[in-house]
Amino acid sequence: MTMLETKFSSSNRKIDPSRRRATQFKPDGSVNDNDRVEIGPTDLAFAEWEALGLTPPNLASMREYRLGRIVQQLQQRDLAGILLFDPLNIRYATDSTNMQLWITHNHARACFVSASGYIVLWDFHNCEHLSAHLPLVKEIRGGASFFYFETGDRTHEHAAHFAKEIQSLVKTHGGENQRIAVDKIEIAGLRELDKLGLSIFDGQEVMELARAVKNEDEINAMRCSIASTEIAMREMQKATVPGVTENDIWSVLHAENIKRGGEWIECRILSSGPRTNPWFQECGPRVVKSGELLAFDTDLIGPYGFCADISRTWLIGDVEATQEQRRLYRTAYEHIQHNMEILKPGMTFSEVTESGLLLPPEFRAQRYGVMMHGVGLCDEYPSIRYPEDLAEHGYSGVLEPGMALCVEAYVGEVGGLEGVKLEDQVIITEDGFENLTNYPFEAELLK
Structure with a gap:
């Protein structure tokens, strides 16, 4: 494997089924596991909400709804997919989190959502496990970092490799449609996508209207x-x-x-x-x-x-x-x-x-x-x-x-x-x- 190859790429591994059967579920449908990976409300919060007569969300249906909203916006615009770097847009699309504030100014995570709802998540290195509980995320990869702190004078090299991955995904899930939306991206990445002939549209419009x-x-x-x-x-x-x-x-x-x-x-x-x-x-x-x-x-x-x-x-x-x-x-x-x-x-x-x-x-x-x-x-x-x-x-x-x-x-x-x-x-x-x-x-x- 070369340095530019994806650090990890796999279909999304799920939490051990035997472990799921041995546990109960919290009011929002998440696994009641003291060692669970995903962040979420504490028992104190659940108890206070119950006392107030509040109903927590059903996380599975909330995630399905959000994906549907994105797909609707993409199809309305005849876009093959959307590439996301904003951590809050990634959160909306996947419900995954990882160092949210750090990622805001170090774009080491990315997400691609196709117009058919296929989700690929690029996470920080060795962080595959953080999204293992999310069945809507179909692939987890690495290698979305192409900013100077991370890649120095090889930034364009890394950006070019990432852009080719996006091109491949667009061809697989969009066919002849080369139109994609992008919310935020480092300059090097945008230039490499342009070189490959992809037509880039405003992803912030897509996501803001989806989230509204x-x-x-x-x-x-x-x-x-x-x-x-x-x-x-x-x-x-x-x-x-x-x-x-x-x-x-x-x-x-x-x-x-x-x-x-x-x-x-x-x-x-x-x-x-x-x-x-x-x-x-x-x-x-x-x-x-x-x-x-x-x-x-x-x-x-x-x-x-x-x-x-x-x-x-x-x-x-x-x-x-x-x-x-x-x-x-x-x-x-x-x-x-x-x-x-x-x-x-x-x-x-x-x-x-x-x-x-x-x-x-x-x-x-x-x-x-x-x-x-x-x-x-x-x-x-x-x-x-x-x-x-x-x-x-x-x-x-x-x-x-x-x-x-x-x-x-x-x-x-x-x-x-x-x-x-x-x-x-x-x-x-x-x-x-x-x-x-x-x-x-x-x-x-x-x-």
């Missing part, structure tokens, strides 16, 4: 992730007392997420007092004080890899809020409540913008980047803009049942002492919307 509409299992998974996040937020709020640091408070969210089988947090946007204005300051060593506001955005990837994107603003200490703090909070609260209430299937994105509540003029300069955005495995399509941003950044689209949206607002004046961030996560239903968020708002700030 959730089925019942995905919605159930999202409910579970949000529930775990809200339990973590309660612990976080208990820890929000004068004298601790912003980092002390934020660390609680991380710890409680991991305890329940959550995965990571995309950002660390939490600030207190004067650091709440302007927005987007990340938590640091600042010691919080009584009477100040503390605001945050969870941006949390919880159990099953589902994002729980919730924002809250709390008053620190057992004190009365100022009238200015209440004005900021009520404005943000009324804003997101109105913008949720207008939602229904069939609305165009521009209609949502036009029907939304305008922020008072003094808060528009520091408005949030979107009125609302899609959410699933992370922040996803669509982005729905404020009126001021519609001409430059808006795009067309229609709300559909099964779309999940985060409706949010930041309220703070330029040069103001503090600001307020609020955000709820909803699902579009057949006749309107359902708010999936249950964390309470602050009565003291709504007076």
Whole structure:
């Protein structure tokens, strides 16, 4: 075997059947095996969800649905397949994970999905076992790395070898159709695919539209992730007392997420007092004080890899809020409540913008980047803009049942002492919307 040959390539080995027969299954259909390879919710999470009356997803049917969504998008565009490098797109297509954050900036994993639903996964070296429980993954290979850290001055050589594998797969599963989509790829890889005469189309469009509409299992998974996040937020709020640091408070969210089988947090946007204005300051060593506001955005990837994107603003200490703090909070609260209430299937994105509540003029300069955005495995399509941003950044689209949206607002004046961030996560239903968020708002700030 030469250095450029695939490090491993096989049909997907499954977990020992005798071992499966000897075990029971968890509520989501995964094997109840203390030594299982795949990550997932802990017993603590399952117990809390049961107490809340929540139904976990059926993972097998959720994976089938997702593959069907990708295949539908490929067939609509007459594409032979799609090549994926984005780890969240790979997660959607395969439900496999491996060092998700590291892979985000070191593209050592890839996935090809044919228009007939045949999946090939290229994983990091010696990681075949990580996907052995996934029957929809038909082949596991290695050798998708062609970035300088990994391949140095042989990058184009490795990219050329990988491109020939893709060409072979396209010919096998697409026949004469040489049209494929690609989401993200190193420059060397794109050039080698071009040399082979493959026609490349935008894979991000394919995947964002595939991921946009959730089925019942995905919605159930999202409910579970949000529930775990809200339990973590309660612990976080208990820890929000004068004298601790912003980092002390934020660390609680991380710890409680991991305890329940959550995965990571995309950002660390939490600030207190004067650091709440302007927005987007990340938590640091600042010691919080009584009477100040503390605001945050969870941006949390919880159990099953589902994002729980919730924002809250709390008053620190057992004190009365100022009238200015209440004005900021009520404005943000009324804003997101109105913008949720207008939602229904069939609305165009521009209609949502036009029907939304305008922020008072003094808060528009520091408005949030979107009125609302899609959410699933992370922040996803669509982005729905404020009126001021519609001409430059808006795009067309229609709300559909099964779309999940985060409706949010930041309220703070330029040069103001503090600001307020609020955000709820909803699902579009057949006749309107359902708010999936249950964390309470602050009565003291709504007076």
